[in-house]
Amino acid sequence: MELRVFLDVQWSPEMLRHLESLLLKEVTILPDSSSADCDVLVSGRPDADLIARSSRLTHLLLPWAGLPRSTRLLMMDHPHISVHNIHHNADSAAELALGLMIAAARLIIPADRELRKGDWSWRYRQEGRLLICGSAVLILGYGHIGSRVGRAARALGASVTGIRRSAVSETVEDGVRILPAASLHRLLPYTDVLVLTLPLTDDTVGIIGEQELGLLHEKSVLVNIGRGGLVDEDALYRSLSSGSIGAAGIDVWYRYPESEDERTCTPPSRHDLASLDNIVMTPHMGGGFGTEALEMERARQIAGSINALASCGSMPFRVDLSAGY
């Protein structure tokens, strides 16, 4: 089927040429939004006017995985347009999750900081540290990213359990036990490493609060690469500073810079997490934004989804607006 596509993205000419080279000949890329009469709109935060103007639009394709709140609200008013996402950065996010897990468990941040000053003390402070080998890893949100984290953790000798909202009873996938969401509180006391790879929705906001962190033991490691709001901000600070959990590796935050100027002066939390040795703090870089391999994979997956629609009449990875992902 012939498809007209408008790309509401800020890509380099190389990326655009790369994408065009991957598209089937039935697909036409429209040159600008003035002729926004497209079948497919590639956009993460589409303009309401643009959506209203595009009378033949049937598919909105997000050029990433997460559904922004504003996009969700807008698209709920246009139920005839289906919304889809891509998972081009699941590998990148899973790798960062594993890096944060080990860096937090082994206190690599203070060990590096002090060795740079000639101080080897952290070599002799490894009592109570956690090995991933032999530990119980619980992945909350066992999807594209979570399953990759699980595979690597299993390769390191961990036993891995996944929690998935859609699971109704216990199943096993690739050696990983998958359980429904209701199992969370029962599992936490036996969890050594808790990894959050959930989207932020009305159901998941604050899913890890005072009570849940309190169920973890004092050597446990928390990794959050989902969204900051999954973990209660006050409870996170209290559990790390009191040592009621062992360490955390956090890539997603409570405050973000809202302009380019703010990029150098926006503390990511209202608490003084920066003073703690048992946290690894990365600036939301799980997605690996800008790495060449990732941008090529983004173009490949966008082309794959558009080509699937052109050739088979359906686009993969539809987002459920009511669930929020």
Place this chain on the structure above:
Amino acid sequence: MELRVFLDVQWSPEMLRHLESLLLKEVTILPDSSSADCDVLVSGRPDADLIARSSRLTHLLLPWAGLPRSTRLLMMDHPHISVHNIHHNADSAAELALGLMIAAARLIIPADRELRKGDWSWRYRQEGRLLICGSAVLILGYGHIGSRVGRAARALGASVTGIRRSAVSETVEDGVRILPAASLHRLLPYTDVLVLTLPLTDDTVGIIGEQELGLLHEKSVLVNIGRGGLVDEDALYRSLSSGSIGAAGIDVWYRYPESEDERTCTPPSRHDLASLDNIVMTPHMGGGFGTEALEMERARQIAGSINALASCGSMPFRVDLSAGY
């Protein structure tokens, strides 16, 4: 067979009791070195007098993996005593290697340091960073630790090649290509991540020098958890500071504190590696010294080796003094 064992170690009473609980009843632990007439001596750096005094000694069991130079030289004078080691910390070292690999590839150290000051800039500096997924990982010294690193790297989507001194031709083990040492120079230009898990011997000192680092590309990542002397110190500094390689994660060094007092004031290199953003520096903590799980595993493996001798007449993991490991 009845065995008399002397433990030349400084362990807590709990560790000693734990070890005793694991030993077969044929095994007697001698109370002190004055009656050092033992069959098995557990010691990493045995005293020359003690070795000379112990007329029935047949086995020296190192309570770790690496053969110290002084022990090697001493034991070469006592060829009737076989020397054995344990690999209790291979999991711990492999985990640190993987953590260093990802932390170096993603520049977690400067990203964390700046985010603690409210600066998110490293989020926008990921161009040219390497993903492990899809990369070519070369493990130099594919043994107890290397095979574990390889398994985890494969789980992350890397293709893994191992180099092993004893390999005479290409073989495949668990999906990993194993090649002889002579293949190194041919492989380096196609290597994205080079992991060193070799012992330091006359054959391996400086095995990665100016020439070898020069064969790696500008995004490549070097991980060294073997011994500092495997990598030429000057060449390491030059390649990192010039950007001819992408990043490095280094756990083993050129200078070590020689006393407790020196632990807080011993720069690990004569070069200013501490000023570089593209290095992760950890104070020789791959072994995970002191973690409870690891000390339990150490006791378990020592007991296992002694019990094997008592019950089957032979002890596993004999060290080749001429090779040095």
